[in-house]
Amino acid sequence: MDRLERLNELLREHDCVIAIDIQFEDFKYDLALTLSVDTTDWNAVTIHFQDVSALNLSEFGGGITQFMRLNVTRINDGLDRIRYELRDVRHEKITFRFFTFGGPMFDGAAGEA
Numbered sequence: 001m002d003r004l005e006r007l008n009e010l011l012r013e014h015d016c017v018i019a020i021d022i023q024f025e026d027f028k029y030d031l032a033l034t035l036s037v038d039t040t041d042w043n044a045v046t047i048h049f050q051d052v053s054a055l056n057l058s059e060f061g062g063g064i065t066q067f068m069r070l071n072v073t074r075i076n077d078g079l080d081r082i083r084y085e086l087r088d089v090r091h092e093k094i095t096f097r098f099f100t101f102g103g104p105m106f107d108g109a110a111g112e113a
Contacts, residue, residue, distance in 0.1 A: 003106055010045055011070035013037060018044050039064055051081050051099035059093050067093055
């Protein structure tokens with residue numbers, strides 16, 4: 001299983017938002033998304049997205065927020081510093097583009113997606 005397949009599998013399994021953290025570093029934005037399978041954070045995963053652009057977030061907060069069908073696709077448009085797009089396919093609560101992603105759950109995943 002490559003890194004992109006592993007990422008999409010994690011996004012399907014974990015749909016409850018525990019935290020979103022956006023940091024401005026070295027003239028780019030990085031986003032950390034912490035998701036869980038339920039409202040507790042004991043089994044949460046944190047995925048780090050680097051060089052985030054075109055962030056669109058709606059209908060967020062006011063109680064537990066769930067992203068029911070997140071999916072990441074590879075973009076081959078030749079755009080500088082954009083390789084992937086994350087999209088909430090079902091409810092369009094979040095979309096953004098980014099250059100790369102990581103986290104401890106990707107250590108040992110086969111190759112760059």
